[in-house]
Amino acid sequence: MxxxxxxxxxPQLRASWGRTALVVSGVATGVALIVAINIINTSVLVNFRRTIELIAGPAALEVTLGVGEVGFPESTIAVVQEDPDVVAAVPLVRGTIALARDPSDTLQLFGADFMAERDLERYSVRTATTRRDLLRTMENPRSVLVTTSFASAAGVDVGDPVDFSVPDGVVALTIGGLLEPEGLAAALGGQLAVMDLPAAQILLGKVDLIDQIDIVLRQDADVAAVRTRLEKTLPSVLRVVRPVQRGRQYEGVLASFQAMLTGLSTLCLVTGLFIIFNTTSTAAIQRGTSMGRLRLIGAEPARLFRLLMIEALVLGCVGALCGIAIGVPLAWLLSGTITDSMGVIFQLDFSMEHLALQPGQPVLIGIVGVLVSLFASYFAARRLAQLDPLDAARASLPVYLDTQRPRPLLRWWLVLLGCSAVAFFLEDHLKSIAWGNFGSTLWNASVIVVAIPLVQRLSGPLSRLLPHWFGAGGSVAAGSMFRATARTGVTVAAIGLAVAVAILLSSLVLSCRESLRSYFGGFLAADLVVSAVSTEGGWLETPLPDRVGAELTEIDGILSVALGRIVSGQPYGEHRIGLLGLDDASFAPERAPAGWYREGSAEQAGRVIRAGEGASVSVSLSDRFDLHVGDSVELESPTGIVILPIVGVVPDYVSDRGSVILSRRLLVERWEDRTINRAHVMLEPGASLETVRSEITQRLGDRYRLKVLALSELLDYHTALIDRAFAPMNSVQLLIIIVTIAGIFDLLLARILERRRELALWRVIGADDGAVRRSLVVESGTIGAIGTVLGIAVGGVTAWIWIGVHFRQLLGYYVEYHFAFGATLWYVVLVLVTTMLAGYAAAAQATRQSVLQGIQTE
Amino acid sequence: MIEFQSVSKVFGSGPTAVRSVDDLSFRIPKGAFWALMGPSGSGKSTVLHLIAGLTPPSSGSVQVEGVDIARMSSSESAALRRRRVGYVLQTFNLLPFLTAEENVGMPLVLDGVRQREVDTRVQRALEMVNMSHRAAHHPMHLSGGEQQRIAIARALVIEPAIILADEPTGNLDRAGGRAVMDLIQEVNERTQVTVLLVTHDPVFAAYGQRVLRLVDGRLQQDMTLPDKPPALDLGVAG
Known part of the structure; x- marks a missing residue:
């Protein structure tokens, strides 16, 4: 063998090296992307767990409110310390601060009892400054420790005063010491600042509040028993958990996003499978004669089959190895984009210290890549091996190899369509992403299956129309396309799927953009929106004190100011949801666009919410937890359980898990949170927007780092964030499109080049080079056009299914369906130009050789 | 050696059925050199296909070296072609990506013969057809006559019991064709290989000891020729 x-x-693989490279790259691309996504997914989780472990240190238990983002009274420490098995109860307050001169440079501020230095060791943080110097400088409550990497990047050193933007405004802090960028500091990408607890509480607007208590127990203590005792002693809204459990809550949230990335990367492997299938089918037709000759001199079908499958195995292995080799650097390249995207979607900071490589996983993915190569090559290998030796001499071998019966395919199409519809129904019903991914795969497969009967159906009308429009060239083109309908169908399907994927992602992005535009430009519309420049990792700006609102109302030209506070870590059962607290003005019935309330009415809901006696819930929360008007929602707050009747169901985008929209007064009263994220400013009639904006900056600019955005700028801000959130998907899409275009180009070129003899004969009877070129361009252009029409239809439906069903389960956001007409137009042009170029390139090659050479072509 | 007993071969069915071979019977003894003649579509090539096990008879029996072809599996008929039957076609049927010597050796490679023996036998086969000097060339660099010599060497390398030659001179000029026929005849005489030649050309048919003429799949004429080589001037006018 x-x-x-x-x-x-x-020799054959070497002779058609382009096609061999395409098979290898088909496997390599898919494997590389899955390996990269897998590494990133693993790294995010490993880093996340490590961060949580480092924060927890030797603590056996943690006390938090929800997932640790909603503060609770400091007095809880004393209660915890009363337990006989508790050795230490260490409080922690944390928040986001930023460099005042560059608010995009944010740091995680930890308020800890670090004077004892125990805490620093607990966080695996090592100071670069001597202990004596550290203790002396830290007597100053304005002292802060930053990492050496941050200090170096910011150009500051110990003793230097630095302006930081904190929730309480801009404050000058002194660099009291430096932290080595290892341990927790490294896990946070060097963006760590540590202060004394009381000072941090003041700066973060959390006076007397803490976010977490880490409990260190006696060595022989029964952790479960202590936990039970504390749960009984502490208020019911507080949770006593092992550190690892808290990590799992986040991991659950991340799982759906990571599943989507894995799904998308798998789509790339599916594309690879399709490319290999096409390429090996094309190669089979080219190699049919040789295989037939081998059969003629005594090669058995089984031996030829083994030979072809070994080829597939070798190429698959080469592709998989290349994929693994490319996957690791690709993970480095994509990690920033993906963690950024996750940050935007989940409002969390996912700084990555290092990539977590688990050798077994790339090997496993590589094996999957090899299996894909074997599976995709199997069909062509079987056909070639079973080729009758006598057929090797047939002039119409390609057509012989291309015979497909339409009826079974139509039946298969209907079966696949039915199964995918059932899968999507189950996804919606069972809230299961797995069913959705399965449904998507079947739906895509159905497109491949239906393309061949579609081409067969079109053969009649197009065989009449093409000669009518393009004369003899059209006649030859139609003849060529429709005598090998299976291959034409496969090419059409490849084009259709590429267009469909492109339309799906474009429509997804457009739908998200438009939904957010109608949210921020409708329900939350304002002439100006004032917020901090820095964000907490995603789109949500860091909090500001609510006195900013009072100061804004004093500015000339401002009619009203409505403040908004978003709490993104509100616990709801075992889940994390969002709270959106808004001032009364926001609940005026006239602010709700028509049809905004999916359940309830703007008038009644506004009245009840303003009175603090009820709340609206987002469509996603309503759907996820089957909550409707008339039900109640129970929320844990620092002052106990808050039960609010649901008076409305509305679209809302503050949290992927759903949100509760309530009066900010209630938030201040029950959550004891006086901070705000945004101030929505309405101007007096005739007031100049620029003048007011400039006045705001002048009056408040020296104390807060603010951005003051007009409505259009705010919408642009969110559009840019959506683009960031979808950036990884765009990268994946680009890869899929590049590989697919290469495959389509190969298919079109191959189907034309193998007809060189026939084209030469056409030239013998008088066709000039122009006629040959026209015919081939018409042929490839027509295939491109059919594929594009199929792609638009499939893309439109796929986008509708994804947005209506799948996307809701994947990311939790409910967005309105908007078909990306503009982008589709570009894809149409791109595909038509690409396919016609392929036809032109093939024609150039066909006409370059002499007529006699062409006739002698075997 | 080769025996046809009431063999018929029908392609298709119903009103469009074509009877390519119709109730044909003959017996070719070992070492004989026979020719099959007849107009296009008379069933000449089908007779060769039946002998090579490339297609089964619709009725009757085809026996090759005492074995009924119809009872052979696909693997057994492949083995027959690999070991006992050398096939030479009008279109040469060489693998374009292999050199002349690799083409010749391919049946042995397929049969799992050790490479050293392959090399020896290929060398011998190439010497028999006087093509040793072109061993390393690819088919595209050989003339039609040379390609056909390589195809014959490929048929000879397995030391066959039978050579089936289907219009081996069809793509060659008269001189080239004669050279190929001389070669086949020489091989037949030297190795006692049985040769069945299909040809349109009476000059080349005259190389055979016996000529069967088929029309519409039936045996129309059976001529035994005198035991002498054909006159050199026979085909010049043609």
Whole structure:
């Protein structure tokens, strides 16, 4: 077999090196992307767990409110310390601060009892400054420790005063010491600042509040028993958990996003499978004659089949190895984009210290890539091996190899369509992403299956129309396309799927953009929106004190100011949801666009919410937890359980898990949170927007780092964030499109080049080069056009299914469906130009050789 | 050696059925050199296909070296072609990506013969057809006559019991064709290989000891020729 491989396979693979490279790259692209996504997904989780472990240190238990983002009274420490098995109860307050001169440079501020230095060791943080210097400088409550990497990047050193933007405004802090960028500091990407607890509480607007208590127990303590005791002693809204459990809550949230990334990367492997299938089918037709000759001199079908499958195995292995080799650097390249995207979607900071490589996983993915190569090559290998030796001499071998019966395919199409519809129904019903991914795969497969009967159906009308429009060239083009309908169908399907994927992602992005535009430009519309420049990792700006609102109302030209506070870590059962607290003005019935309330009415809901006696819930929360008007929602707050009757169901985008929209007064009263994220400013009639904006900056600019955005700028801000959130998907899409275009180009070129003899004969009877070119461009252009029409239809439906069903389960956001007409137009042009170029390139090659050479072509 | 007993071969069915071979019977002894003649579509090539096990008879029996072809599996008929039957076609049927010597050796490679023996036998086969000097060339660099010599060497390398030659001179000029026929005849005489030649050309048919003429799949004429080589001037006018 090795000799056959060397003598038969190697020369043929070498001769058609472009096609061989396409097979290898088909596997390599898919494997590389899955390996990269897998590494990133693993790294995010490993880093996340490590951060949580470092924060927890030797603590056996943690006390938090929800997932630790909603503060609770400091007095809880004393209660915890009363337990006989508790050795230490260490409080922690944390928040986001930023460099005042560059508010995009944010740091995680930890308020800890670090004077004892125990805490620093607990966080695996090592100071670069000597202990004596550290203790002396830290007597100053304005002292802060930053990492050496941050200090170096910011150009500051110990003793230097630095302006920081904190929730309480801009404050000058002194660099009291430096932290080595290892341990927790490294896990946070060097963006760590540590202060004394009381000072941090003041700066973060959390006076007397803490976010977490880490509990260190006696060595022989029964952790479960202590936990039970504390749960009984502490208010019911507080949770006593092992650190690892808290991590799992986040991991659950991330799982759906990571599943989507894995799904998308798998789509790339599916594309690879399709490319290999096409390429090996094309190669099969080219190699049919050789295989027939081998059969003629005594090669058995089984031996040829083994030979072709070994080829597939070798190429698959090469592709998988290349994929693994490319996957690791690709993970480095994509990690920033993906963690940024996750940050935007989940409002969390996912700084990555290092990539977590688990050798077993790339190997496993590589094996999957090889299996894909074997599966995709199987069909062509079987056909070739079973080729009748006598058919090797047939002039119409390609057509012989291309015979497909339409009826079974139509039946299969209907079966696949039915199964995918059932899968999507189950996804919606069972809230299961797995069913959705399965449904999507079946739906895509159905497109491949239906393309061949579609081409067969079109053969009649197009065989009449093309000659009518393009004369003899059209006639030859139609003849060529429709005598090998299976191959034409496969090419059409490849084009259709590429267009469909492109339309799906474009429509997804457009739908998200438009939904957010109608949210921020409708329900939350304002002439100006004032917020901090820095964000907490995603789109949500860091909090500001609510006195900013009072100061804004004093500015000339401002009619009203409505403040808004978003709490993104509100616990709801085992889940994390969002709270949106808004001032009364926001609940005026006239602010709700028509049809905004999916359940309830703007008038009644506004009245009840303003009175603090009820709340609206987002459509996603309503759907996820089956909550409707008339039900109640129970929320844990620092002052106990808050039960609010639901008076409305509205679209809302503050949290992927759903949100509760309530009066900010209630938030201040029950959550004891006086901070705000945004101030929505309405101007007096005739007031100049620029003048007011400039006045705001002048009056408040020296104390807060603010951005003051007009409505259009705010919408642009969110559009840019959506683009950031979808950036990884765009990268994946680009890869899929590049590989697919290469495959389509190969298919079109191959189907034309193998007809060189026929084209030469056409030239013998008088067709000039122009006629040959026209015919081939018409042929490839027509295939492109059919594929594009199929792609638009499939893309439109796929986008509708994804946005209506799948996307809701994947990311939790409910967005309105908007078809990306503009982008589709570009894809149409791109595909038509690409396919016609392929036809032109093939024509150039066909006409370059002499007529006699063409006739002699075997 | 080769025996046809009431063999018929029908392609298709119903009103469009074509009877390519119709109730044909003959017996070719070992070492004989026979020719099959007849107009296009008379079933000449089908007779060769039946002998090579490329297609089964619709009725009757085809026996090759005492074995009924119809009872052979696909693997057994492949083995027959690999070991006992050398096939030479009008279109040469060489693998374009292999050199002349690799083409010749391919049936042995397929049969799992050790490379050293392959090399020896290939060398011998190439010497028999006087093509040793072109061993390393690819088919595209060989003339039609040379390609056909390589195809014959490929048929000979397995030391066959039978050579089936289907219009081996069809793509060659008169001189080239004669050279190929001389070669086949020489091989037949030297190795006692049985040769069945399909040809349109009476000059080349005259190389055979016996000529069967088929029309519409039936045996129309059976001529035994005198035991002498054909006159050199026979085909010049043609």
């Amino acid at each position: 090795f000799r056959l491989l060397r003598q038969v396979s190697v």
